[in-house]
Amino acid sequence: MEIEIRRGPWTVDEDMKLVSYISLHGEGRWNSLSRSAGLNRTGKSCRLRWLNYLRPDIRRGDISLQEQFIILELHSRWGNRWSKIAQHLPGRTDNEIKNYWRTRVQKHAKLLKCDVNSKQFKDTIKHLWMPRLVERIASTQNVEFTPNHYSPENSSVATATSSTSSSESMASSFYGDDQVEYGTLDPNGGNWFNGGDAFETLWSFDELNKWLLQ
DNA sequence: AACAGTCCCAACCGCGAATGA
DNA sequence: CTCATTCGCGGTTGGGACTGT
Numbered sequence: 203m204e205i206e207i208r209r210g211p212w213t214v215d216e217d218m219k220l221v222s223y224i225s226l227h228g229e230g231r232w233n234s235l236s237r238s239a240g241l242n243r244t245g246k247s248c249r250l251r252w253l254n255y256l257r258p259d260i261r262r263g264d265i266s267l268q269e270q271f272i273i274l275e276l277h278s279r280w281g282n283r284w285s286k287i288a289q290h291l292p293g294r295t296d297n298e299i300k301n302y303w304r305t306r307v308q309k310h311a312k313l314l315k316c317d318v319n320s321k322q323f324k325d326t327i328k329h330l331w332m333p334r335l336v337e338r339i340a341s342t343q344n345v346e347f348t349p350n351h352y353s354p355e356n357s358s359v360a361t362a363t364s365s366t367s368s369s370e371s372m373a374s375s376f377y378g379d380d381q382v383e384y385g386t387l388d389p390n391g392g393n394w395f396n397g398g399d400a401f402e403t404l405w406s407f408d409e410l411n412k413w414l415l416q
Numbered sequence: 417a418a419c420a421g422t423c424c425c426a427a428c429c430g431c432g433a434a435t436g437a
Numbered sequence: 438c439t440c441a442t443t444c445g446c447g448g449t450t451g452g453g454a455c456t457g458t
Contacts (some may be wrong), residue, residue, distance in 0.1 A: 246443090284446075285445075304448095304449095
């Protein structure tokens with residue numbers, strides 16, 4: 203008899219079944235795991251749910267400034283190698299980083315009317331956005347961060363601080379201090395980037411345009 | 417309050433790589 | 438070696454949440 207495979211959002215009951223099964227038997231062999239756990243889901247679906255949502259070491263909340271820097275840095279080296287980038291951001295999933303890139307970074311490329319893969323945009327990230335991020339990180343309290351020397355081989359330096367609550371307080375102080383300073387970007391008087399996002403308040407529209415026209 | 421437009425993220429899909437029979 | 442199955446990655450999308458009018 204064919205059992206209908208479930209799709210779409212996971213229920214609390216399904217989550218509990220998956221978590222309790224994995225806690226007893228461990229991960230892997232996802233297709234058989236799905237059957238054994240009594241889930242009418244594909245192995246793929248179970249794997250994705252566990253890795254992106256149910257894993258106990260998942261880190262939630264805003265992407266910190268350090269994490270933003272690391273994403274930009276590693277993406278400039280490796281491109282869309284999301285899982286590889288995620289390995290250097292403990293608790294963050296490849297899916298989350300990918301979503302972050304698409305929703306935030308690509309949006310900026312679109313606003314500036316340039317291709318996200320263009321040299322122009324990459325240079326903007328490298329020579330304007332990243333230095334500005336470094337400034338912001340350095341200016342916030344008690345943050346040990348050595349972005350100039352960040353490398354995947356030495357990622358513990360950066361990730362050690364990003365995994366503490368200091369990054370959250372840093373982000374909140376950032377919102378508070380700089381919303382106005384960097385928020386008045388719209389030539390028409392409004393807020394160009396709608397405000398609200400730390401990444402988006404790092405530079406002005408004029409500043410970016412000036413850079414792009416160089 | 418109601419509606420429309422936009423944003424964001426969880427989940428799906430397709431494909432290539434890895435593994436095993 | 439070949440074929441089938443499983444795994445993991447990157448791209449895409451549906452729909453709920455949010456925002457503006």
